[in-house]
Amino acid sequence: MEKKEYKIVVGLEIHVHLAARTKLFCGCELAYGQPPNTRVCPGCLGMPGVLPMMNKTAIEYAILTALALHCKIPPFTKWDRKSYFYPDLPRNYQVSQFEPPVGMEGFIEIPSNDGGTKKVRIRRVHLEEDAGKNVHTLGNFSGVDFNRAGAPLLEIVTEPDMNSPADVRALALELQRIVRYLGVSEGDMQKGHMRFEPNINLHIERGGQVFKTPISEVKNLNSFRSLERSVSYEAARQYEEFLETGKTQQVGNKRTFGWDDVREATVLQREKEEAHDYRYFPDPDLAPVKVSEQWLQQIRRRLCELPLAMQNRFVSQYGLSAYDAGVLTGDRTTAEFFDRAVKLGADPKRVCNLLTQVGLKIANEAAVRIDELKITPENLAQLARMADAGTISATAANTLFEYLARHGGDPDSAAREQNLIQSSDSGEIEALVDTVIAEQPQAVQDVVQGTKKAGKAQGFLTGQVIQKSGGQANPKIVAQILSKKLAALKEGG
Amino acid sequence: MAREIDESQIRQAAQLARLELNEQEIALFSRQLSAIVQSIEKLNELDTKNVEPLIHFLPVYNVFREDQVRPSLTNEQALANAPDHADGYFKVPKILEENSSA
Numbered sequence: 001m002e003k004k005e006y007k008i009v010v011g012l013e014i015h016v017h018l019a020a021r022t023k024l025f026c027g028c029e030l031a032y033g034q035p036p037n038t039r040v041c042p043g044c045l046g047m048p049g050v051l052p053m054m055n056k057t058a059i060e061y062a063i064l065t066a067l068a069l070h071c072k073i074p075p076f077t078k079w080d081r082k083s084y085f086y087p088d089l090p091r092n093y094q095v096s097q098f099e100p101p102v103g104m105e106g107f108i109e110i111p112s113n114d115g116g117t118k119k120v121r122i123r124r125v126h127l128e129e130d131a132g133k134n135v136h137t138l139g140n141f142s143g144v145d146f147n148r149a150g151a152p153l154l155e156i157v158t159e160p161d162m163n164s165p166a167d168v169r170a171l172a173l174e175l176q177r178i179v180r181y182l183g184v185s186e187g188d189m190q191k192g193h194m195r196f197e198p199n200i201n202l203h204i205e206r207g208g209q210v211f212k213t214p215i216s217e218v219k220n221l222n223s224f225r226s227l228e229r230s231v232s233y234e235a236a237r238q239y240e241e242f243l244e245t246g247k248t249q250q251v252g253n254k255r256t257f258g259w260d261d262v263r264e265a266t267v268l269q270r271e272k273e274e275a276h277d278y279r280y281f282p283d284p285d286l287a288p289v290k291v292s293e294q295w296l297q298q299i300r301r302r303l304c305e306l307p308l309a310m311q312n313r314f315v316s317q318y319g320l321s322a323y324d325a326g327v328l329t330g331d332r333t334t335a336e337f338f339d340r341a342v343k344l345g346a347d348p349k350r351v352c353n354l355l356t357q358v359g360l361k362i363a364n365e366a367a368v369r370i371d372e373l374k375i376t377p378e379n380l381a382q383l384a385r386m387a388d389a390g391t392i393s394a395t396a397a398n399t400l401f402e403y404l405a406r407h408g409g410d411p412d413s414a415a416r417e418q419n420l421i422q423s424s425d426s427g428e429i430e431a432l433v434d435t436v437i438a439e440q441p442q443a444v445q446d447v448v449q450g451t452k453k454a455g456k457a458q459g460f461l462t463g464q465v466i467q468k469s470g471g472q473a474n475p476k477i478v479a480q481i482l483s484k485k486l487a488a489l490k491e492g493g
Numbered sequence: 494m495a496r497e498i499d500e501s502q503i504r505q506a507a508q509l510a511r512l513e514l515n516e517q518e519i520a521l522f523s524r525q526l527s528a529i530v531q532s533i534e535k536l537n538e539l540d541t542k543n544v545e546p547l548i549h550f551l552p553v554y555n556v557f558r559e560d561q562v563r564p565s566l567t568n569e570q571a572l573a574n575a576p577d578h579a580d581g582y583f584k585v586p587k588i589l590e591e592n593s594s595a
Contacts, residue, residue, distance in 0.1 A: 021562055288549055
């Protein structure tokens with residue numbers, strides 16, 4: 001591949017829908033896919049004379065997320081009105097947080113393409129209310145639905161520390177895992193729980209000088225795919241534009257683009273003549289928020305090990321592959337289920353295989369979380385130990401996992417009931433080996449004489465012994481005893 | 494120090510607030526607002542070096558509501574004061590550029 005002569009520089013603004021039960025400033029239910037204007041009240045419709053009341057859960061979720069993103073939490077924050085006119089904004093102002101935000105100067109760690117991790121700085125995290133939704137199904141008119149108006153949105157702004165479309169995608173995915181781990185958002189892309197706005201430009205080196213192209217902001221991307229593609233597209237477009245025009249970044253030449261999903265291209269949005277003047281001022285209807293050290297401690301207790309840290313630990317501490325660790329840490333329940341079983345003394349690789357090959361399949365089919373199956377981490381650990389000890393075969397372990405997932409119970413008694421205990425009794429196996437040797441003189445001869453069929457013949461004999469045991473003889477022990485007996489015959493013969 | 498709020502500033506403020514003002518009103522508001530700003534600027538004579546900025550006029554903080562669902566209006570109630578509605582939506586003039594504001 002030819003060496004790129006430019007560096008892509010991307011910062012990201014992310015809006016995350018918080019999984020509170022009610023809106024930010026009123027008790028209307030947050031429910032997706034309801035008939036229009038049925039989750040609204042005078043408050044979120046912007047009627048005169050109403051008083052907003054702050055949702056405590058929403059602000060705690062915001063602080064919790066800011067903490068997970070290693071932000072400083074200012075001891076004091078307040079609410080500001082951001083004024084502008086748009087049909088989906090009922091009060092003609094949006095309640096947001098200008099200065100100071102809930103959290104600032106943090107960072108997020110994302111997987112980098114060399115297999116390590118990369119730090120992306122977080123500039124700020126703040127809470128604000130969402131707008132309503134416009135529909136265009138009314139012919140020459142538009143319709144407005146305010147069910148979403150006032151929903152608590154967390155806005156997260158990164159510094160321009162990402163340098164490829166893959167970086168941007170990795171950050172979006174990592175943030176999705178984090179908010180899900182924390183339980184502050186479902187992070188469901190289909191429901192618009194996460195929206196992205198990348199700011200993109202290029203640093204082009206020419207003769208020892210660095211030229212920076214004008215910044216493009218792409219609005220309202222709601223899938224990982226469109227996010228990644230829009231960054232690739234903009235990088236290529238800006239490079240071409242630079243070659244043609246030589247234009248560089250200046251104050252006031254940032255442009256706003258939309259993303260056309262069908263054409264897979266960014267589209268320049270018409271800019272209004274007037275510069276944005278949001279006239280921020282503190283909302284007199286809302287009391288400021290003091291974040292005491294004590295309250296912060298309470299919230300801090302709800303933090304958990306972050307997904308990427310856990311993924312890396314599964315690799316370094318348990319020796320899993322990066323792929324397996326990624327699958328297991330896809331959601332917090334699975335990751336913790338796995339971790340607990342391993343901490344109970346089971347072999348990580350064995351537990352991982354049982355979980356990824358059987359557990360996740362069953363859970364996905366039933367559309368439940370792994371901890372909603374009837375098997376416990378204790379059961380799983382025991383099952384893994386039984387397989388390691390040879391008490392049950394690997395196949396039987398899978399069968400038992402499936403059985404325990406559906407019915408629950410103790411793996412040992414379940415194995416007995418299902419006749420899945422593997423025999424390692426050498427006396428018993430020896431007798432079976434003798435019988436098979438007596439019954440299969442041709443195969444025995446092949447092995448003893450070392451014909452080219454010898455390998456195949458020995459496998460056949462092993463199979464015969466296991467079959468005679470009803471599938472319960474431990475294959476390792478069968479192979480040992482058989483080899484010993486055949487070797488004796490060879491010497492004797 | 495007298496500060497003038499000139500007519501172009503009035504026009505811009507009116508534009509931002511979506512107010513339609515006629516020429517007499519613009520002249521009137523320019524005069525009145527200039528007078529208001531001048532009297533407010535008198536406060537600048539005070540030394541406020543050691544005064545914290547006022548964020549809220551009441552010394553109250555952390556007024557929260559528990560995250561519990563309360564009844565919403567019915568769709569009929571919600572639309573009762575709307576100039577126009579259709580299919581349960583507030584009906585508004587066609588919105589051309591589709592970029593949600595938040």
